[in-house]
Amino acid sequence: MNAPARFFSTLEPLRYVGRDSRDPFGFRWYDRDQIVLGKRMEDHLRFAVAYWHSFTWPGGDPFGGETFLRPWMHGSDEMDLARAKADVAFDMFRILDVPYFCFHDRDIAPEGKTLKESNANVRAIADIFAKKMESSKVKLLWGTANLFSHRRFMSGASTNPDPDVFAYSASQVKNVMEITHELGGENYVLWGGREGYETLLNTDLKRELDQMGRFLNLVVEHKYKIGFKGTILIEPKPQEPTKHQYDFDVSTVYGLLCRAGLEKEVKVNVEANHATLAGHSFEHEIAMAAALGIFGSIDMNKGDAQSGWDTDQFPTNVEDTALAMYEILRAGGYTTGGTNFDAKIRRQSIDPEDLILAHVAAMDVCAHALLVAADMLKDGALQQAVDDRYAGWNEPQNKAMLQPGTTLASIAARAEAENLDPQPRSGRQERLEALVGSYFR
Amino acid sequence: MNAPARFFSTLEPLRYVGRDSRDPFGFRWYDRDQIVLGKRMEDHLRFAVAYWHSFTWPGGDPFGGETFLRPWMHGSDEMDLARAKADVAFDMFRILDVPYFCFHDRDIAPEGKTLKESNANVRAIADIFAKKMESSKVKLLWGTANLFSHRRFMSGASTNPDPDVFAYSASQVKNVMEITHELGGENYVLWGGREGYETLLNTDLKRELDQMGRFLNLVVEHKYKIGFKGTILIEPKPQEPTKHQYDFDVSTVYGLLCRAGLEKEVKVNVEANHATLAGHSFEHEIAMAAALGIFGSIDMNKGDAQSGWDTDQFPTNVEDTALAMYEILRAGGYTTGGTNFDAKIRRQSIDPEDLILAHVAAMDVCAHALLVAADMLKDGALQQAVDDRYAGWNEPQNKAMLQPGTTLASIAARAEAENLDPQPRSGRQERLEALVGSYFR
Amino acid sequence: MNAPARFFSTLEPLRYVGRDSRDPFGFRWYDRDQIVLGKRMEDHLRFAVAYWHSFTWPGGDPFGGETFLRPWMHGSDEMDLARAKADVAFDMFRILDVPYFCFHDRDIAPEGKTLKESNANVRAIADIFAKKMESSKVKLLWGTANLFSHRRFMSGASTNPDPDVFAYSASQVKNVMEITHELGGENYVLWGGREGYETLLNTDLKRELDQMGRFLNLVVEHKYKIGFKGTILIEPKPQEPTKHQYDFDVSTVYGLLCRAGLEKEVKVNVEANHATLAGHSFEHEIAMAAALGIFGSIDMNKGDAQSGWDTDQFPTNVEDTALAMYEILRAGGYTTGGTNFDAKIRRQSIDPEDLILAHVAAMDVCAHALLVAADMLKDGALQQAVDDRYAGWNEPQNKAMLQPGTTLASIAARAEAENLDPQPRSGRQERLEALVGSYFR
């Protein structure tokens, strides 16, 4: 293959060029050092590039094969290719000047002849990463194990009817968790791509939920054992590839965690397109995670509003994104989490530049959205409207209804005695939407 | 209005006429005394007629008004009309010879000038019910309070920003719970029609979840206080009327219950059409409820597979219904639950006979499905296939992985030491589907 | 009821206040006299207010009744109420200073005891409109007949199995067409709310398509007979209220028109929410209509991206709206069409101000979107990218392939002789999306 430095014709890290520039290779909104709500923009957004879509996906879809013909995908020595891929990847991190990246084990290193060799391959590439991370400022937002691509996982990983797959998965997860820890990763993610089922006819639902709960406990115990301080995250998705996934949405994951006794230990990595496929808005899933105390990180992308599968497109809509950013800010912002672009260029976007430009545009959308969301928060008018709406709950007799001691009977008695006849008050949705519109610039 | 006995031209209770009959006014499959798996068919199915769709809905839809012109919907004395409606309803229960019915408070009695009067109206009609129930064999499967139709509930009931609506709801629920208890109802249901939100912009999600959890606790405490032995049920629905409902699906309700500390106290009433609107099959929701230990009862109907709202049609497909019945049987059948027809005739079905025939056909579909499901269970071949698939988990070292003591590290070490290379085995979906097909008759 | 002037506390027509204003009762973007691409903004956008959602809908939904309690909806003399409603409506037109409005016959006047009286009622109110239109500058964008609300239309209007309904519909349409003509209406719209079916089991599809085609021809013939110079428009919708509507989407309507020989006579009124319910983006439907030569007008609103029914919300997203506006501009802009707000405030938005503010915000969204779309067009970079992509088709041998004379065999022979091996070129979607983003301000 070609020398990796040649893959991208862009050589210098991209810079903020300002709103009036039309240069597609500069940031119009993402000004990493700009202070927003007392923090650098970069520290708010904590952007990460995902290894899989950008460097491992060849451009296929269910009706067609490879379109990209990446040089690092064609050759005989797979470890050589993996090293070449790493060169390209870190070159892109450098060009985009992003603070983080994310990876699955199978993205970065080929499967070996044995489990041990597979794990060793991952470690070998991770060692290369370690050096590259030292010499650049890019950090690891999270690592994860790919427990869904190989045919051994066709019926699940931890929820597989075959216990050997459970054990195999344990080995793979342990390896990536430890590598993530060693690389200073800030989170470890579990995406249960095939933790679900195709048909109840061949499935023992309860047993599989138990297996999954047990696996999560093993992971959390191992986290403590190795001293990993990062967050364990589950990434909800309602379906695809499986007919039903056990980690359907944020609320479902919360229930799973309660069932496994882990609701204080594990958080969620919320993906925009997974949210919409589950029948929710992206901001809903973030707000719900925050309300349940399990908000962790996000996978930023967007789905096609009329397509019923995971299109994983780069975000383009500032207004939609601002509503998500606002919920993140209301939740206090990220702690260990970040904004990972789990987004892929369209399979027709075959030029190397397409990869760069897609990220630039998406980073700008997020930066613009952050500024809008910060204004929404600073201005406080939206929050005030919410507070006003619930103000009645501050009165002592109303507060009391939410406290132990009051009973249904006592509340009912008062309602009847006072002849309550509550009059509805406008929800004012349109004027609040207009208010949101007024923050755009 | 006309004398109620005249509303239906059918006068005699409908009877089993056998499979070869073409009489639409007889049951071809529902033979209530037939013994299935050691129990009378009637005792398996525990059919209930729903008051609302059958007697209270005038046939309107979002683009058009009343089509049915029921005599009991037009008159000046609303309590008179309510009594006439009760006559027609009990006449239909008698004709269909169903063991149960279900109602909302506002279905059976008009709203009064005050909360107290509204509650009294419900009680007055309930007194009539009590007498009618004595003289017929129909029983109450469940009662519930309508906390969504009146404009005071436009922003929710227990989750309303206005605490007075919370209190008002408490009074209404207390009244219906007590009436349900007095009428010997076997369950009390909560459907949170407007417990959800339209826009996050005016909503405090966490506060509303807290209010809802608190309300559920008040209800459960009241249940014990009054000595009600029935089951408290929540009916999940993903959306409609609200953009997002807090009781989205079975798994979400499980999480809510855990959060409120009520996962041992409250169960779910699973509706077919709500399941499919949530992106699940009906059988999935039943199986999930069973796996989580919260299966209670069902609302039997079907949605239109291509329509995105609650069409609440009568079930027509034996094969689909059999898969649901199979999961109910696998879960041990109903305890306090039953098969409530939360189904409405199409608004063009304006003849009184349409109401009767829709129920007859649906009861036949369910009875037929029960027979198929019972054969599936008795034969055991499906269960055997599932057991075989998970058989590896019976081996001691595999069982051990699910027990405390093993660690991720110990499992991983063994996987590597044994050089595990699990080979996939066919999920055999098509042959299991064919097997299901072979039980149909 | 109250004097209409009192319904809205806003008394003066609303004015452009500029982008930096936070006054919700002023336009931040809609500056009607601003020249955009050589035309006044007002003349580009041709805003219309819809009578039905704003003045006739009481705030009900399938699970709850009236929330708005509008004074003109409660009283004993229906014609008096209709006149009061007209006063409020024209007051709102004045306050918003919109150039157009739209109506259904049943929105503006009550049904009478006979068909003749119903038609006369419409005419009586139309006479009031005529006077009000003279003294204000508001014009009629289009009129239409409501052939779906009353129970007589429950099985369709022109496609009804009962020929008397066809005849009844003819009378109603004739009346409204003539009134529309007399009021100077610029279009006449047909929305086939119940021209469709619920179940094929009771439907003769071909016959109903024939009836519909015939009715359209009658309408077009009548247009010429009365000298109406406006455009006849069909408004596509895929389903709801019916399971399947015959006017599913733009392409389906085109096929219907071809079948009826009317593809040069009738155009479409494209609604955003109907487009998305049909599985299309709004801009797709506009572009398709333009490509097929049948683009007429639009119903501006938005759906909820996760809800499966017609939510008819006011548009809030400038970026989405700009893509639609761009397609309208590319199609040459409106001729007789306009931007009709077929949008309703949420049923919780019960204050009179909500109605005003929703329109103001939506008009601003459209005005902002128009400015962006105009820049996209003026700049030309998007169009250039498209032209470049198809440039190969300008070469003579390629042009020839699209002309009579070439054959499959001759083209194939050349392809083989020249050993064609076409290399894909990037579709550059992300960089074009980024380019679109750069026009926002």
Added chain:
Amino acid sequence: MNAPARFFSTLEPLRYVGRDSRDPFGFRWYDRDQIVLGKRMEDHLRFAVAYWHSFTWPGGDPFGGETFLRPWMHGSDEMDLARAKADVAFDMFRILDVPYFCFHDRDIAPEGKTLKESNANVRAIADIFAKKMESSKVKLLWGTANLFSHRRFMSGASTNPDPDVFAYSASQVKNVMEITHELGGENYVLWGGREGYETLLNTDLKRELDQMGRFLNLVVEHKYKIGFKGTILIEPKPQEPTKHQYDFDVSTVYGLLCRAGLEKEVKVNVEANHATLAGHSFEHEIAMAAALGIFGSIDMNKGDAQSGWDTDQFPTNVEDTALAMYEILRAGGYTTGGTNFDAKIRRQSIDPEDLILAHVAAMDVCAHALLVAADMLKDGALQQAVDDRYAGWNEPQNKAMLQPGTTLASIAARAEAENLDPQPRSGRQERLEALVGSYFR
């Protein structure tokens, strides 16, 4: 690879074993010589096996690779593999004893180094087919060209911005059309997998529609030139792989055909799963095609009712299938068309037997459905109900309304003069659904 005879352990053609058999390798319903409505069951159903899903798909999905490891997919000489695949395929046709098969050019033969070589490869395998077809009784239902898998087609085939792809496609189609003709194929199908677009931003919709219309005309002209007597079919699909496909559904294709002047020349191949993805029931699409005079053939499969992509599952539901079969019978049955299983076993169904059993079960579902549909037709009660519903249209004055000569004004005048007040009659949906249920056995 193994000798093909060894791939399936089943050696003898499968036979009808009757309803009471539990042998999964025998037909319980499909009794090919049984006379139904005067015709052999085989001649009604005209089953075809599809080459692609059964022999060419390796079991991958968007999140995982090959699971099947078919012996003919792994080797160095691609033409050798293609011959081995043909052996297995014809062995399966023999075992299933189906009368037809279908193929894409790329299913049966590998792409060569040049277009000419690719075409020659197809011809070489077709020659093998010709011999195998002679010695067996299997016939070709239809052939088609794969114009979507290779990256050259990533932006479409006939609608590609690059005219060379148009020419390349012409060569490929010409080759497969001629081979189809020589093999005695009864139809030629066009599936426009990538005839659509991903984003309007890079698309000239009108130009692409023109290109597509031109290509269709070239194909039809070539049909006449070579004397092919079969039917040219288009297979509608709403989206996937593209965001929007130009052949969205039956009605859209009808519009396209009208635009190209081909509505008498080209028919449709209706697929169940494509119908449901387009928001229609399968039977709707068949009935619509029949009403428009373009019904040709079907691709039999089913989608998952809760999944938003093409799952292409084998049909399992007799009741759903019977409604489709009923519409086919009402349309007069197939002429050149047939029942092609465009269905794939799940990727976890990795045993050779799974392939056989899936087809057996599906053929039984169709045979059972045919019997039910035939009874529905013979009995005539459904048709009678429809005829009764429209009976009013047989009256002279009502017939006249559909004929030239009457005008909107004359109809309106009569409606008013006669004071028409049409009373709705029950649509009787539930009783008709019950009636359908009564035909099941």
